[in-house]
Amino acid sequence: xxFVLSLIASFVLSIHTVLDANFAAVEQAFxxxxxxxxxxxxxxxxxxxxxGKEGVYAQSQATQLLKDFFNRKPxxxxxxxxxxxxxxxxxxxxxxxxxxxxxxxxxxxxxxxxADLKIESLSIE
Numbered sequence: 334x335x336f337v338l339s340l341i342a343s344f345v346l347s348i349h350t351v352l353d354a355n356f357a358a359v360e361q362a363f364x365x366x367x368x369x370x371x372x373x374x375x376x377x378x379x380x381x382x383x384x385g386k387e388g389v390y391a392q393s394q395a396t397q398l399l400k401d402f403f404n405r406k407p408x409x410x411x412x413x414x415x416x417x418x419x420x421x422x423x424x425x426x427x428x429x430x431x432x433x434x435x436x437x438x439x440x441x442x443x444x445x446x447x448a449d450l451k452i453e454s455l456s457i458e
Contacts, residue, residue: 355450356416356426359441363411363430368399371455376444380454384437395455402457406432411439424450430457 355374362370372379372395381388381395383402390398413428424443429436437457444453 355443356413359426359452360411360413360428363428363439364408366403366408368396368403371399372396372452374450375452375455376446379452382454382456382458384457399455406430406435406437408432423453 359371359374362368362374372392375392375395378389378391379395381390381398383398386398409431411428411430413426415425415427417425423445426441426443428439428441430439431437440454440456440458441452442454443450
């Protein structure tokens, strides 16, 4: 019985470590304005909403749209302010993206796909 409990505990801890690693990598990518890196954590097609413009985009298109945002609004800082779960047990992160005199709320919904955690949607408002 102890073996089963320790196996379950190690599984839960490894998932938590993967979540933290993905969140930290995306946070760093935002701070570096690395659109390709941010999008690389996404599904093949992801829902992207930037300042009211919304659509489902392939990774190459999403990368271009995010690059355009970074060019128009260069980063001063980015940090996650919330890391949690939605009701369907999918992780949700929110953060503040600051550019010069403006701040934007960034919301990322994640989805478990097999053993991977991928961005399902990214919103910048």
